[in-house]
Structures are given as structure tokens and as C-alpha cells.
Amino acid sequence: MGQLFENLPNPGFQARNPSKDPPMSLPRKLKDHAARHAEATEPRPEAARKQAAQGKLLARERITAILDPFSFHEYDLFVEHKCSDFGMAKKQLPGDGVITGTGTILGHPVAIYAQDFTVAGGSLGLAHARKITKIMDHAIKLGIPLIGINDSGGARIQEGVNSLAGYGEIFYRNTLASGVIPQISIILGPCAGGAVYSPALTDFVFVVDQISKMFITGPEVIKTVLGEEISMEDLGGARVQSEISGNAHFYAESEAECFEQVKRLVTFIPWNNRKKADPFGAKAPDAALDLERIIPSEAHRPYDVRDVMRAVCDGSDFMEVQELWAANIVVGFARMDGRTVGMVANQPMVLAGVLDVDSSDKAARFIRFCDAFQIPLVTFVDLPGYLPGVDQEHAGVIRHGAKLLYAYSEATVPKITVILRKAYGGGYIAMCSRHLGADFVFAWPCAEIAVMGPEGAANIIFKGEIATAADPEAFRKEKVREYTEKFASPYVAAANGHVDAVIAPRQTRDFLLHALEISEQKAEQRPARKHGVPPF
Amino acid sequence: MTIRQTFLLNDTAYETTLTRKYALRKPYAPKDPGRVAAIIPGLILEVLVKPGDRVRRGQSLLVLEAMKMQNHLAAPLDGTVQEVAPVPGDTVAKGQLLVVLRRDPDTV
Numbered sequence: 001m002g003q004l005f006e007n008l009p010n011p012g013f014q015a016r017n018p019s020k021d022p023p024m025s026l027p028r029k030l031k032d033h034a035a036r037h038a039e040a041t042e043p044r045p046e047a048a049r050k051q052a053a054q055g056k057l058l059a060r061e062r063i064t065a066i067l068d069p070f071s072f073h074e075y076d077l078f079v080e081h082k083c084s085d086f087g088m089a090k091k092q093l094p095g096d097g098v099i100t101g102t103g104t105i106l107g108h109p110v111a112i113y114a115q116d117f118t119v120a121g122g123s124l125g126l127a128h129a130r131k132i133t134k135i136m137d138h139a140i141k142l143g144i145p146l147i148g149i150n151d152s153g154g155a156r157i158q159e160g161v162n163s164l165a166g167y168g169e170i171f172y173r174n175t176l177a178s179g180v181i182p183q184i185s186i187i188l189g190p191c192a193g194g195a196v197y198s199p200a201l202t203d204f205v206f207v208v209d210q211i212s213k214m215f216i217t218g219p220e221v222i223k224t225v226l227g228e229e230i231s232m233e234d235l236g237g238a239r240v241q242s243e244i245s246g247n248a249h250f251y252a253e254s255e256a257e258c259f260e261q262v263k264r265l266v267t268f269i270p271w272n273n274r275k276k277a278d279p280f281g282a283k284a285p286d287a288a289l290d291l292e293r294i295i296p297s298e299a300h301r302p303y304d305v306r307d308v309m310r311a312v313c314d315g316s317d318f319m320e321v322q323e324l325w326a327a328n329i330v331v332g333f334a335r336m337d338g339r340t341v342g343m344v345a346n347q348p349m350v351l352a353g354v355l356d357v358d359s360s361d362k363a364a365r366f367i368r369f370c371d372a373f374q375i376p377l378v379t380f381v382d383l384p385g386y387l388p389g390v391d392q393e394h395a396g397v398i399r400h401g402a403k404l405l406y407a408y409s410e411a412t413v414p415k416i417t418v419i420l421r422k423a424y425g426g427g428y429i430a431m432c433s434r435h436l437g438a439d440f441v442f443a444w445p446c447a448e449i450a451v452m453g454p455e456g457a458a459n460i461i462f463k464g465e466i467a468t469a470a471d472p473e474a475f476r477k478e479k480v481r482e483y484t485e486k487f488a489s490p491y492v493a494a495a496n497g498h499v500d501a502v503i504a505p506r507q508t509r510d511f512l513l514h515a516l517e518i519s520e521q522k523a524e525q526r527p528a529r530k531h532g533v534p535p536f
Numbered sequence: 537m538t539i540r541q542t543f544l545l546n547d548t549a550y551e552t553t554l555t556r557k558y559a560l561r562k563p564y565a566p567k568d569p570g571r572v573a574a575i576i577p578g579l580i581l582e583v584l585v586k587p588g589d590r591v592r593r594g595q596s597l598l599v600l601e602a603m604k605m606q607n608h609l610a611a612p613l614d615g616t617v618q619e620v621a622p623v624p625g626d627t628v629a630k631g632q633l634l635v636v637l638r639r640d641p642d643t644v
Contacts, residue, residue, distance in 0.1 A: 453545075
């Protein structure tokens with residue numbers, strides 16, 4: 001990589017002839033340095049106007065907006081490309097279209113890069129890629145989170161296979177860094193073709209309405225090959241990636257809102273996998289959130305499970321991840337006694353909180369992030385089971401559903417489960433039951449832990465008797481009541497030790513805080529292996 | 537909280553909201569093996585059969601060019617051609633019906 005930094009004479013400056021010109025004095029060198037710096041960093045007015053017309057900030061403005069004031073330190077400003085084909089030798093590209101450096105976010109150190117669309121469309125050539133891989137290597141070695149701002153037209157075609165090599169080297173490092181340092185991708189412009197796989201390999205993808213565009217093949221190719229017409233926004237805009245594909249984790253209406261989300265996330269996650277997330281001062285939850293009033297006692301009535309999460313966590317401050325996609329499961333970060341926890345909960349308000357292909361996928365990925373970064377998991381259970389349907393079976397709900405079982409079983413961070421209401425069948429097992437290694441399982445008195453709901457169970461068990469009864473409906477109701485009394489409670493599970501404690505809703509925060517506190521030093525040894533083979 | 541949509545599972549009607557994806561899901565329709573549809577959008581290069589033709593399973597019915605490949609669409613069963621929808625030069629969409637076959641009764 002050393003050859004990258006042997007600078008060729010920069011045509012933007014007075015090329016000096018060392019044999020004729022006298023050596024420069026220090027003041028002249030300083031002036032020369034300032035001139036070089038200004039030349040490389042000052043935006044080109046025409047390109048800057050174009051960027052602004054699209055509601056986009058310049059790359060440098062974006063970095064400044066995310067990082068703490070004056071904390072950004074830039075590296076490799078004078079890196080130049082070495083491509084001489086197709087007239088590229090005459091093209092001078094400041095920083096080769098990408099800005100790299102380090103800084104802090106609310107005091108947390110981060111490595112950052114931002115592609116600069118005003119320089120050759122942010123296109124990625126080898127020097128551009130090597131600046132990115134260098135800052136990635138730094139981040140991995142130093143153990144600090146990596147933030148990438150993507151705004152690029154794609155491969156720099158003039159550089160041919162060297163451009164592809166650059167992408168490959170980035171993907172390789174994204175993979176090596178996975179589970180070692182948190183990786184955040186912010187999509188603030190086009191990110192198309194192979195380029196999308198860098199964000200896809202990172203932990204969190206942020207998108208902004210009307211600005212972010214992600215796809216493997218764009219509208220033009222789709223039109224030529226398939227004859228289907230679709231706009232960029234409808235194909236791979238921010239809304240689509242957040243709500244339909246599940247590729248994005250955070251959706252914002254503006255770049256400013258997006259940067260606030262990034263900053264907030266950084267406060268919840270650790271610097272690297274060897275360190276726990278920085279603690280915050282503990283803060284009681286909002287007293288207005290009363291757990292006994294949030295949940296309706298009838299198992300078929302809905303509520304917003306996020307109110308339960310807010311009612312137990314510090315300051316009722318819950319940061320939801322992938323809010324718009326697979327909303328039948330809720331995942332996100334919160335703090336308990338100042339320490340970050342990952343929370344997972346079924347959402348009865350959406351699709352009755354069932355598990356399906358997307359919700360299993362979403363929760364499994366989140367659980368693996370938490371496990372990799374020493375973040376304890378708190379799971380709230382209230383689900384009627386898996387979503388039935390031909391589309392689900394054909395989409396591979398078996399394979400995707402297995403990811404959730406795998407992720408929970410594999411996780412060795414403290415795992416605490418609270419069964420709020422329904423926990424039926426396979427869903428009960430999947431939602432971090434004792435059987436998948438939960439350290440503590442608590443259940444509320446209204447919990448119903450059974451193979452299925454009383455209606456369905458009674459209809460199956462007493463099918464023959466119901467059919468021949470003098471009054472089938474009265475008999476059926478009687479049997480439903482009987483089943484409800486006997487099985488629709490937490491006490492059968494508690495009698496078998498599958499539930500550690502049946503607790504009143506108002507005791508939940510206390511039990512969670514205590515369980516987390518005593519789990520602080522949890523260490524679990526597993527058989528040695530290179531790696532598991534999860535069903536993905 | 538009042539939510540009007542219901543979701544029936546194991547004889548229990550849950551009050552909830554449905555996701556857009558769930559609401560828009562396509563109902564399942566069993567596949568009729570005699571109906572040959574375009575596997576990919578593309579251009580019909582050649583039509584090799586006409587109504588009334590007897591075809592054997594595996595025999596090419598037509599050539600569909602897509603993604604720079606000439607795809608031979610083969611008869612899924614032994615039968616008689618009842619209907620041929622496209623002519624050479626037609627652009628067809630994915631899933632568009634191209635040929636209808638009637639299975640030979642003796643080969644069932």
C-alpha cells in the first residue's frame with residue numbers, strides 16, 4: 001500500500017524544479033501547505049450547487065454535522081489515483097472522492113469515511129477504496145466503531161477491474177470487522193450495484209427519504225432486460241428499504257434527523273467487542289406508564305408492547321431498530337440501571353404478534369449483534385404462534401424461523417425472559433424460553449403458557465364429545481373454560497421449573513434490574529468449534 | 537385501544553392491525569401443469585407448435601429470449617396443444633400465459 005502515497009507532482013500547484021528553485025523557507029512551506037489544503041478541501045461551486053439542489057449536504061459538511069465540534073481529524077487528503085487510461089491521467093480528483101478520518105460523537109471515538117459525490121460522482125477507484133480500507137483497518141486495530149457515508153455513482157469504470165478489487169477489499173474487511181467493532185452505514189445518495197454489499201454487511205443502515213437509493217440493478221437495466229418500468233424511489237428508495245426489504249434499520253425525513261439517530265445509537269453501543277457499552281446515569285421510568293393498565297386481560301385484545309418496554313427501562317428511553325419492517329416483532333436498545341440492554345418483544349398490535357419469516361429474521365440479526373457486543377438480552381413474550389399461510393411456508397418460514405432459535409441458543413450474554421400473556425406452542429419455545437438457555441424466566445400472573453390457546457385446544461381435544469353433545473356450543477364453552485382454568489396460566493410451567501418466578505407486573509423492573517446485576521459476570525463455556533453453521 | 541382488524545388463529549379472533557405485506561399477499565392457486573407461462577420476461581423468438589399438435593413431455597414449445605439467453609420452453613407433459621397465445625416478435629411479461637396443453641388421457 002506504500003506506493004499509494006508517493007505523490008506525483010500535483011498539476012494544481014506550481015510544480016517546483018528541485019535542481020533550479022531554491023529550497024523553500026518554513027514560512028513559504030506553511031503557505032504552500034495551506035494552499036494545497038485549500039485546493040483539496042474547498043468545494044467546487046458548480047458541483048456543490050448540484051448537491052444542494054437535491055437537498056444533500058456536502059461530504060465534509062456531513063462529517064462535521066455528525067461528529068463533535070472540532071473533533072474531526074482527516075487523513076490521506078493528498079492521496080491520488082494512478083489511473084492513466086481514458087484520459088484519467090489529466091483528471092485531478094481531490095482526495096480521490098472520499099474523505100476519511102477519526103473523531104468523536106458525544107465523546108465516543110469513531111472512524112469515519114464519507115464518499116464525495118462532487119468529485120467524479122463519488123466513483124470508487126482503487127485509491128478511493130484503499131483510503132476506505134485503511135481507515136477500516138485502523139478502526140479494527142484501535143477497536144472503535146466505523147461509520148461509512150455512502151454517496152457514489154458506483155465503480156470508476158475507467159479503472160476497470162481495479163475498481164472491483166477495491167470493492168472486494170472493502171467487503172472482506174466489513175466481514176472481518178463484523179462482531180469486532182460496530183459498523184454503521186449511512187446511505188446519503190446512490191449506492192447501487194456491488195456497492196450495496198458493504199452496507200449490507202454492516203450492522204446498521206441509515207437511510208433518508210428521497211436521498212437514499214439502494215439497488216443491485218437499477219431502473220434502466222430492469223427496463224431493458226425485463227420491460228418493467230419503475231422509479232428509483234419505488235425500486236430502492238428509503239421507504240422501500242425500511243418497510244419492504246428490511247435492508248435499512250433507521251429511516252429519517254432529512255439528513256439532520258438521520259445524524260441525530262446516528263448519535264443516539266452510538267451512545268447505546270460499545271466501542272468494540274472487548275468492552276461493554278459506556279454506562280449512563282440510571283434514571284427511573286416515566287411513572288405514568290403503569291404496567292397493570294397497559295395490558296388488557298383478554299388475550300385477544302391488542303396493546304403497544306413498546307409501552308411495556310418504556311415502562312421498565314431507564315427514563316422510558318427505548319431506541320427501536322427496524323421500526324417499519326416486520327413490525328410484529330419489536331427490537332431495540334434501552335438502558336437498565338445505566339447499562340445498555342437489547343430488548344426483543346412480540347407486538348400484539350401488529351398481526352397479533354405472530355412470528356413469521358421477516359420477524360424471525362429481524363430478531364435473529366439483532367440478537368446476534370447484542371451477543372457479539374456483550375449486550376444482555378431482555379425478551380418480552382406475548383404471541384399466539386407462527387403465521388399460517390402458503391406464502392409463509394413457500395418463503396421458507398422453517399429455515400428463517402430456525403434463525404431465531406439459533407440466535408437465542410447461541411447467545412451467551414445474560415438472557416432474561418418475561419412472559420407477559422400468551423406463550424403458545426413453538427412460539428413459546430422460540431422466544432428465549434428456559435429451554436434455549438434463558439438465565440431467568442419470569443411470568444406475569446396473566447401469562448398463558450400452553451401448546452395453544454384454549455379455544456383451539458378444546459376444539460381439538462373434545463372434538464368428538466362436542467359433536468355428540470346435546471348442546472354442542474354450551475358443551476364446547478364449558479370445555480374451553482375448563483382448559484383455560486387448568487392450562488392457561490403460568491403455574492403449570494412454574495410447577496415444572498420452566499418459569500423461575502411468577503411476578504406482579506409492577507415487580508418487573510425490580511426483577512430485571514436484579515437479574516441483570518447478578519448476571520454481570522456471567523461466563524458460559526461452549527464446546528470449541530471454528531464456527532457454527534446457522535441456517536442462513 | 538380500538539383496532540378493527542381481526543386475525544384468526546387457532547379459533548381465536550385477535551384484534552390487531554395487518555401489515556401491508558400481509559394484506560397484499562396473493563391467495564394461493566394450485567398450478568395447472570397444462571398451462572405453460574413465461575418463466576422470465578422476454579422476447580418470443582420462435583413458436584414451434586400450433587393448436588392441435590401432439591407433443592411429448594420435454595419437447596420444445598417455443599423459444600423465449602431473455603437475459604441474452606435463448607430459453608426453450610418445454611412441454612411439461614404428453615398432450616395436445618389447445619392454444620398458443622404469442623407470435624414470434626411478441627414481448628411477454630413474466631408469468632404471462634403462452635401455451636395451453638391438454639394432457640393425453642392414456643398417459644395419466
